[in-house]
Amino acid sequence: MTSPLAVAVIGAHGRMGQAVCDAVEGADDLTLVAQLGADDSIDALAGSGATVAVEFTVPSATEENVHALIDAGLSVVVGTTGWADESLDRVRRHLEERNAGSDDGDALGVLIAPNFALSAVLAMTFAKQAARFFESAEVVELHHPNKVDAPSGTALTTARHIAEARAAAGLGAMPDATQTQVDGARGAVVDGVHVHAVRLRGLVAHEEILLGNPGEQLTIRTDSFDRSSFMPGVLLAVREVVRRPGLTFGLDQVLDLG
Ligand SMILES: NC(=O)C1=CN([C@@H]2O[C@H](COP(=O)(O)OP(=O)(O)OC[C@H]3O[C@@H](n4cnc5c(N)ncnc54)[C@H](OP(=O)(O)O)[C@@H]3O)[C@@H](O)[C@H]2O)C=CC1
Numbered sequence: 001m002t003s004p005l006a007v008a009v010i011g012a013h014g015r016m017g018q019a020v021c022d023a024v025e026g027a028d029d030l031t032l033v034a035q036l037g038a039d040d041s042i043d044a045l046a047g048s049g050a051t052v053a054v055e056f057t058v059p060s061a062t063e064e065n066v067h068a069l070i071d072a073g074l075s076v077v078v079g080t081t082g083w084a085d086e087s088l089d090r091v092r093r094h095l096e097e098r099n100a101g102s103d104d105g106d107a108l109g110v111l112i113a114p115n116f117a118l119s120a121v122l123a124m125t126f127a128k129q130a131a132r133f134f135e136s137a138e139v140v141e142l143h144h145p146n147k148v149d150a151p152s153g154t155a156l157t158t159a160r161h162i163a164e165a166r167a168a169a170g171l172g173a174m175p176d177a178t179q180t181q182v183d184g185a186r187g188a189v190v191d192g193v194h195v196h197a198v199r200l201r202g203l204v205a206h207e208e209i210l211l212g213n214p215g216e217q218l219t220i221r222t223d224s225f226d227r228s229s230f231m232p233g234v235l236l237a238v239r240e241v242v243r244r245p246g247l248t249f250g251l252d253q254v255l256d257l258g
């Protein structure tokens, strides 16, 4: 019998961190060996035996945490939002340097996913597939009012995927006759795609992708009613990251969705 994979949770006292600690404790093949909060240094993991860290903190801390965790010899699963392309490139390079000359068994991986809920991962994939068939596409994300970033990481990724698919299909700008507007009325514009953020008490995490053509509309909607929706994806990522050296972005890569 193989011994359980030892897991540390960074941001352990937050909404997601607490749910991840419970999920890890409930999994027979994983063992929770460390729970770090905002006042703890990554150095506190020395001697914990952790092989994998799960990081759900804040956009301003996540990249520094990931580099420190790689230096500490851990693979990392990251759910925190706010990852720019340059930050991803720095992590990719750090892993290449760290893994150069390592045996396969010692090589580290980092898996960063803007959303671990299966419904959200599928919604992003379907949006990417559908985008080239529609004149118009807009993204509406709806979240709990305690969320500190807007638009959501999921909405940013969805919009980028839509923009890439439209560009690859040779589609131009979307129809929009707006000439005057109150600031922000048309939302944020991400790679040419309008993204709208709603914050409402009672919500958890939701997104609608609206795709329009003359006389028809496709709506793709995902709803996370509870943080338990993210846990199967997080646990899958923990098990996968130790056999995926280097950087993986998106749970779709692990699910082989393309
Ligand atoms: N990928 C996914 O599927 C999901 C991603 N998220 C993302 O996860 C992140 C966390 O969300 P959520 O749990 O709701 O947020 P919370 O605010 O509930 O939790 C964040 C936690 O991080 C702690 N923290 C802040 N800085 C550090 C640090 N340097 N080291 C360790 N811990 C730190 C905070 O501590 P303190 O309170 O003491 O400041 C807090 O406990 C967000 O970016 C969110 O968008 C959320 C849900 C799903």
Ligand SMILES: O=C(O)C1=N[C@H](C(=O)O)C[C@H](O)C1
Residues within 6 Å of the ligand: 081, 114, 115, 143, 147, 148, 151, 152, 153, 154, 155, 204, 205, 206
């Ligand atoms: O803060 C949240 O709650 C969530 N954050 C992630 C995001 O910004 O996309 C994932 C999910 O939407 C929940």
